[in-house]
């Protein structure tokens with residue numbers, strides 16, 4: 001199979017869905033000739049024109065609200081928020097408006113909106129450009145939260161998200177855009193279902209549950225652990241809401257051990273939700289406490305020494321796994 | 328005419344910004360600076376013109392393109408450069424980087440990574456000045472892009488209703504990243520919005536340091552005299568990309584060349600010589616001094632230690 005980058009995979013998903021359905025439009029800052037801060041929309045304004053690729057002023061609350069209004073009235077907008085950190089500016093529109101409109105109106109309408117954004121640390125972008133805010137959105141009934149880790153999942157999940165009738169927070173990772181992976185040729189259509197986890201590596205000793213960039217770190221940690229004879233299974237949840245509890249719980253029932261890994265800081269992180277579900281549904285199968293590997297409870301610092309210390313590393317994952325395996 | 332001393336200080340500050348930014352850009356290209364860096368090259372007359380009208384105790388709220396504001400308000404090059412290199416000796420101990428430099432002792436309440444993030448904060452600082460009757464003014468720098476954030480509207484209205492000593496300085500450099508002014512506004516000028524808040528406004532050539540200074544002086548006098556806020560639109564141009572490494576697909580070479588011909592430093596230098604404020608030799612001496620200062624800052628930054636992760640859990644809460 002051919003290999004393409006995560007950014008290319010996303011672009012293909014956008015292009016294919018825009019070709020398939022005229023009601024799909026893009027809205028966001030610098031998504032036109034500049035091609036978006038991470039080049040995902042590069043070439044799309046040339047192909048689809050400025051009516052459908054709508055470059056906006058810097059007005060996150062305004063254009064997210066406009067995307068909601070367009071979604072209520074027949075379009076399928078994809079709004080791009082350059083950094084998830086800036087989604088805070090559109091919080092009322094996302095949380096009080098988009099998430100609740102269907103429910104509040106007795107199911108009389110729906111908001112088919114995809115909010116594409118990116119988060120995460122690792123590039124020295126410091127405290128206001130490096131956050132992992134997925135837990136905030138996963139906490140809101142009415143929103144779906146999707147966080148793909150590979151080019152294949154990115155393309156398949158973005159296409160599914162565009163076709164879904166709910167508001168979806170689609171969070172990419174800034175360090176994933178340049179990563180490559182196998183993706184079927186253009187024209188060989190496939191979708192990845194929302195709400196289905198994926199076992200990225202099989203193993204019988206411990207289940208590592210994770211998402212986004214941390215899937216890659218967990219996979220290399222699993223590689224290191226294999227050298228010591230520890231077989232780690234890596235479950236990529238892919239979507240946080242809905243969460244595929246079944247796949248996670250089945251895995252833990254087989255391995256008897258669980259470590260949850262995420263890049264967001266630990267307190268109030270989504271890892272707590274995963275641990276709670278494992279404890280609620282697989283307590284009797286557990287041979288060790290369930291551990292979380294997460295960022296330190298600090299804003300993200302600028303300097304590399306500090307940033308590396310705050311963000312979970314492969315070594316942190318390895319040592320947590322050793323703790324639950326060795327007891 | 329302003330005193331010779333004052334004008335030479337303006338020249339020195341403009342040069343310091345220019346040279347600091349060139350060095351910072353080089354260090355970014357050499358991977359010594361992380362993340363992204365937004366240089367102030369071409370806009371020096373705005374920061375220097377405005378800050379020359381301020382007193383040391385006055386406040387400045389800055390942006391992602393903030394190095395110039397910091398230098399103009401009296402920030403020290405060593406601590407700034409060390410911060411850009413993420414060192415323990417930097418203004419923020421390496422935690423903040425380019426977009427978060429602050430020096431509260433010099434009245435610099437901080438740069439900002441969020442477009443528009445500082446506008447209301449400046450209103451709060453102006454309110455405290457009024458409440459505490461300390462005679463200070465609060466200057467808020469922001470770009471044309473920030474004017475389309477909702478917070479701009481809320482903050483200007485609040486400042487006007489409270490009649491606080493705030494000066495809103497919009498640096499209209501004609502682009503917000505790739506978006507040209509005409510694509511983001513259906514009005515001619517930013518300053519047209521002033522009337523909507525009942526605030527006096529003025530539009531100046533942002534590449535003419537003395538024109539900016541005059542506008543700022545008038546706004547300061549109004550603010551200190553209890554007359555409330557002013558909106559200044561300073562029209563200028565950034566000569567570098569939005570960030571270092573920006574391919575600048577959205578603007579023409581010709582446009583860049585036209586603005587290069589209006590370079591604020593070249594213009595001010597010619598004016599100083601023409602009006603006999605200083606000779607070319609005297610100015611060259613200042614240039615050498617500034618170059619040495621910037622080099623000293625780079626050396627200091629490179630030789631400084633990295634911060635220690637041991638302190639990471641400190642200073643999250645007071």
Ligand SMILES: Cc1ncc(C[n+]2csc(CCOP(=O)(O)OP(=O)(O)O)c2C)c(N)n1
Nearest residue numbers: 086392440441442470471472473502503504
């Ligand atoms: C809330 C928010 N939205 C978007 C960005 C990304 N961004 C950073 S600077 C910038 C352009 C700002 O333009 P302007 O205000 O005119 O300032 P200039 O860069 O021209 O100095 C953008 C879009 C951001 N940092 N914060």
Ligand SMILES: [Mg+2]
Nearest residue numbers: 470471502503
């Ligand atoms: Mg601008």
